[in-house]
Amino acid sequence: MDDVTMTKRKRPVIRFIDLPTDILTAIISRLPIKEAARTSILSSHWKKIWCSHVNLDFVFYLMLPRLGSTSHDPRLSKKMFIARVSQVFEQHSGLSVQKIAIKGRLDNECADHIDRWLHFASATKTKDLTFDFKSWYPREGLYDFPFKLFGAMDSSYLLSMRLSAVSLNPPVDFKAFLNLKRLKLEQTNVTDENMQILILNCNTLEFLGIVDCGKLTRLSTSHLSNQLKHLHVESCHRLEEIELNFGLTKLGYKGTLIPLAPPGPLLLTNVCMKLQRARASLEYIFTNLPSTLPRLETLSLQCSELERAILPKNHIKFMYLKHLRLQLRHPVLERKIDLLDFACLLEAAPLLQKFELHMWMPLHHQRYREEAHGELRSLPPQPHAHLRLVHISGFIGMKDQLELALHILRNSAVLRVMKIDPKPLFALPCISMLGPLEGFQYLDGFEVAMEYLSKEDHRNVVDVSEVCREEVETLSVYELVYPECVVYR
Template identity: 50%
Template sequence: MAKRKMTTSRRQQIHEATAAKRKKLGLRLNDLPMDILESFLSRLPIKDAVRTKALSCLWKHTSLCHKNLLFSSRTMMSQRSYTAYGTKSITAEEFVTRVNAVLQQHRGGGVEKFEVYFELENEYAEQIESWINFVISSRTKQLILDFSPTRSIKAPYSFPFRLFDATNGSHLQFLEVCSVSLKPPADFKGLVNLKRLHLVVVDITDEHIHLLLSNCNVLEFLGIYDCDNLTRLRTCHPSNQLKHLVVKKCYYLKEIELNYGLTTLEYGGELIPLSSPGKLLLTNICIDVRDICGAIEYLFTNLPSTLPHLKVLTLKCHEFERYILPDNPLKFIYLRHMRLELIFHGLWEKKTDALDFACLLEAAPLLENLELHMWMNCVHLRYRKNHGVLRSLPPCTHTNLKLVNITGFYGQKDQLELVLHILRNSVSLEVMRIDPKPYIAVGQPMMQPYEEFYFVDGSKVAMKYIRKADHRNIVNVLEVSRKDVENVSARRLIDPI
């Protein structure tokens, strides 16, 4: 039987009956309790929540109750903000107005995280201070003010320390500021419960940062990035709980005085002395100093000797000259994991010797994980028998080394000798991975022409000599053939993205 088509009048009757039924059951959205409506709005992004409130005059009385407030050009942007070229644009005045509008509709309280990412100068200090007052009254735990400029700032925003005292700042535990001026007064006593502090491109002096840190007695993490006015950093304080310190790109910094209880240090910049009042509890160190002319030299002369608890060491160095070991080198008796990123230089003649790094087996008797990431930015010669007999150092049995990871193995004679020495003397070794590709070369300004064929050389040498010496079947070599590298640049092979 063929179905009869529904007439327009019949559709209208069904629609009216359904609407009457909904009205009878009270299923209108506006009839929901206010707390349910506010809970629904809190699950929407800020921009969508504000738009939703405008759908009904009854919804205007509902409050926003988001726990995380993120204000940026993207979250505050409307569809009409697109320019003729399809890019997004919003002025500082529009941004400030929209943030104020959201905060006026917010219930306040219960805000866990407050973030601002927009280019703002001290011109908007009054509006920014009203936001900080909102943060204080809401008992917010995390505050991020990122005013990173796309151009130089005439007058960076001055952080209002006067708004924070022992009571007002007691709830703040995480603070990150970018492109601001930090000048706490001499009698500053706020931020007493701050645990993490990130300073990015801030205007702060040695005196001011010492004053700030001396009041943050429960601070556990301190990150300082690209702060040009710092010359000396003192983290040593009797009541300081600082455990993790990160300092990068502070090129005018001359010295860092480390806190006794510090456990993790990550430093990147110029070579400077690291001092301490006594033996340190440091267990993890990462050093990236581009003006170091040798990892071995830094390890045994510049690294603090007061590191009896060091377990993880990461060192990034440029190798220009060969260093002669002292008669009594340091011993890293607790070191478990060592990662070295080594760039060997030598335009016409390589003056360094990779076999020198065999001393690490003796210097770190409890080492379990060794990473050697190399890049031979120099004249390359793959080892052949006519280059001479392979050197062999006196036996140095290592009983704890279990994992060795080597990248940038080009098959040079000194590289081969080093790998064979580690393989023969590590009696507990479980896995040795060898990869010819120099992954640390990613981000370097230039790689040599046809360097991808060095990957083939390294693979051939590893397969011919190292696999032959592997009597325990623990060596894994990444094989690279000439077919794999033809018509593909070295950089693309290392980092396809």
């Protein structure tokens, strides 16, 4: 064997520093800006690498020392935060910035500094801009967003913008944001008129999110020439009406029950509603939900069940609905509803593939016993040829719960899985509303499901989440509902 054969081949040593600058920049850009800046002390070559960071995310509490006197002096902390953000902008190369996010306790007193940062965003052609000042309360003295400044700058590169706790007063002749596709407003001071000016100016807008904007009373999106596809409105407590753009495909809403006024047939395929003060989910589905939803495929509805719905004889049908999720709360001890009424949903949605029913009920509701509650009711056969997945949570073994589950099990010809969970999931209220004895209701639900549903399960599709008596007797309700919180000793 010659010397060449005996010589071990050595792999070439590739040092981190030898990587191309664009790759190093991409790696550094994954670090928080504060940590990225610290790499400048590694060597003379590293001194400028961080200055090409493409995601400039400034978070108030991360940019300041955790200990020291500044933590007790808000004005000094704000001054230090501004100084550090400005220092980064001054040292940054200005190349390829994709995102600028400033999240801190800033207000109109800081306007000069923020305006300079906006100039930097314009000069670097930033695509994604976030001003999140919502930790600053009360709402007096909010930063007045400089629309005139934007009108004078090139904002054609801006595609996404999020504004929190600012004041919006766009001039009537405002012309900018011509290519903006995403806009989210949170806790902003904006009137109906100013919102209309803003929306009219955003002709390419595809997503609009409005959260906790307390001055809005009416929102109209019907004039956006079919560009707006996704609308999300949440906790705008003075809002009385939403006029929908007929090009919408996704709608999310959380708040009190208000009219949804479409100009005509909607293209909506996905609707998520979390309603306050609604009294019956079935009534909303068949009466209040806009009837002009011929393409609806996914419907998620959360509300309190306070009364039994009186449904029209010839209720509407959702011919394209494939996924239905109901999150129902029963906050009163005296139940006025009958869950077997929900069987009509199988007829109303003949192409339904996935059905979720998540419930929560307070204590004092009894599990089903034939000697106490009579024989189980059954409805005429109603075969369903598409329902494959069913998930029912908050199943505590009440008679109408059992009757509905049996109806679905018997009539779903292609059912693959029926998951029954006695514990409440998505419909769960705040943890303080859970009574200390609710765990025994979960045990009732498990036992009823095993006794009656398993007996009817001829295709082995029923999956009941187990609840053990030992757990109920030894663990708190909180630990039962959130088992990951259990501390094992």
